[in-house]
Amino acid sequence: QKRRGICGATAETIAARNFIRMVAGGAAAHSDHGRGVAELFLAVAKGEAPGYEIKDEQKLLQVALDWGIEIGDRSNNEIATDIGEKALAEFGKQEGELITLRKAPLKRQELWRQQGVAPRGIDREIVEIMHRTHIGVDQDYKNLLKQGVRTSIGDGWGGSMIATELQDILFGTPVPVLGKANLGVLEEDKVNLIIHGHEPLLSEMIVAVAQEPGMIELAKSKGASGINLAGMCCTANEILMRHGVPIAGNFLQQELAIVTGAVDAMV
Structure with missing residues (x-):
């Protein structure tokens, strides 16, 4: 029993x-x-x-x-x-x-x-x-x-x-694109922004704003050569397949990206 x-x-x-x-x-x-x-x-x-x-x-x-x-x-x-x-x-x-x-x-x-x-x-x-x-x-x-x-x-x-x-x-419906992946996508001479999370609602707007001439000029005025966007986790796939934005890593690499010291903001 x-x-x-x-x-x-x-x-x-x-x-x-x-x-x-x-x-x-x-x-x-x-x-x-x-x-x-x-x-x-x-x-x-x-x-x-x-x-x-x-x-x-x-x-x-x-x-x-x-x-x-x-x-x-x-x-x-x-x-x-x-x-x-x-x-x-x-x-x-x-x-x-x-x-x-x-x-x-x-x-x-x-x-x-x-x-x-x-x-x-x-x-x-x-x-x-x-x-x-x-x-x-x-x-x-x-x-x-x-x-x-x-x-x-x-x-x-x-x-x-x-x-x-x-x-x-x-x-937009995604199409096959060529992209880059891993922490090597971070660039020393640029403002590195990592877009993290699971939903693309905010990340789509960040991609659009980061490409505006005024934002790029602002970054250059602070000593950087431009703005470098990279994705992390699920949101990374969203912006990769629609915009070709590189993937910095997956969920297990989020802290590793920060400790490189190269990331200016993770959103």
Whole structure:
């Protein structure tokens, strides 16, 4: 007979609860990336975010078609407003399926439905984990792990997919580029700025501002020969694939970049 805790939970149940609570934490953090992008996207569509604009009109129209949004004779901003509102609604949806699941291969969609792991809403599945892992709720480790799978799909094919689609529209769909990587991209005679993090919303503006003649002249007036931008971690990939900005390193190299003494600011 299996040993049980005073609450009646087996070791399998306890392990499953702990594991999927970590899944909930990761999905919440990762999917919130998509929420932030959707909020900015909607603000851009409404003319409330100066400096940002829709750069990939073709991707805008494609996403509208994929999501069942009318195009007709409507302006880009009108279409984008509907896309932004629909994207934000995916987080709080309570029934049905995430609209972005349609991007997955048909066989995969069918499998998710057969197994009952097609997410209803991004936030919905995260809350479900926190509920079912509480004492006195779900004791079946198989059911608990199944909910972990559903939540993970809601992150990857929900929040992350929304972020990908909307970032492409706002900042341009990436194309293959040649780039440089590692700490050797830092330059002794320039102001070295490292852009760090997971979301490209601010980094896109930093790239644009750093290329302005006035900023370059300001750097030269302080004794530098110019401004050198480099990326770190996930944001590095975003600005590499859209602007060719070199990658200084990954998450494990963030402190190493600072201790070189060559970095003037890490943003």
